Amino acid sequence: YVAKTPPCSEVTFRPKKDLSGADMWGATMFDQLVCRVMFHQLRYEGIFTPPSEQGTLVFPGNLGMFEWGGISVDPDRQVAIANPMALPFVSKLIPRGPGNPMEPPKDAKGTGTEAGIQPQYGVPF
Known part of the structure; x- marks a missing residue:
C-alpha cells in the first residue's frame, strides 16, 4: 500500500489548519x-x-x-x-561547493550536526 501522503491517526494534536x-x-x-x-x-x-x-x-x-x-x-x-x-x-538546503563556508571536510563520515548544519552525505546539499 502506498499513500500519497502518510496516513494520520484520528487522535491527533496536529494543528487543524495550515498557516497564513x-x-x-x-x-x-x-x-x-x-x-x-x-x-x-x-x-x-x-x-x-x-x-x-x-x-x-x-x-x-x-x-x-x-x-x-x-x-x-x-x-x-x-x-x-x-x-x-x-x-x-x-x-534550508545549502548547496555544497567553494562558496559554502560550512562545507564539511571531504573525509567526513557524517557524525551528525557539524557547526549547526546537518550535511546530507551523497547529495549536493
Whole structure:
C-alpha cells in the first residue's frame, strides 16, 4: 500500500489548519510585521512541504507536539497530561561547493550536526 501522503491517526494534536500570514504573531506590531514578511519569503504549502534552497517553513516542527518536560501523570486514573505545542522551524538546503563556508571536510563520515548544519552525505546539499 502506498499513500500519497502518510496516513494520520484520528487522535491527533496536529494543528487543524495550515498557516497564513494573518497567523503570524509578535510582541509588538513591528515583530508581527517582521514575522509576516519572513513567512511570505519562505516556501510553505502546508504539512509535508519539502525543504528548499529558498527556505521552507516546517509546521509543526520537529520538536514533537508536546512539552515533554512538563508532563504530569495520574497513576490512579492512568492518565498523562501534557501541554501541546506547535512550534515551526525553518529548513534550508545549502548547496555544497567553494562558496559554502560550512562545507564539511571531504573525509567526513557524517557524525551528525557539524557547526549547526546537518550535511546530507551523497547529495549536493
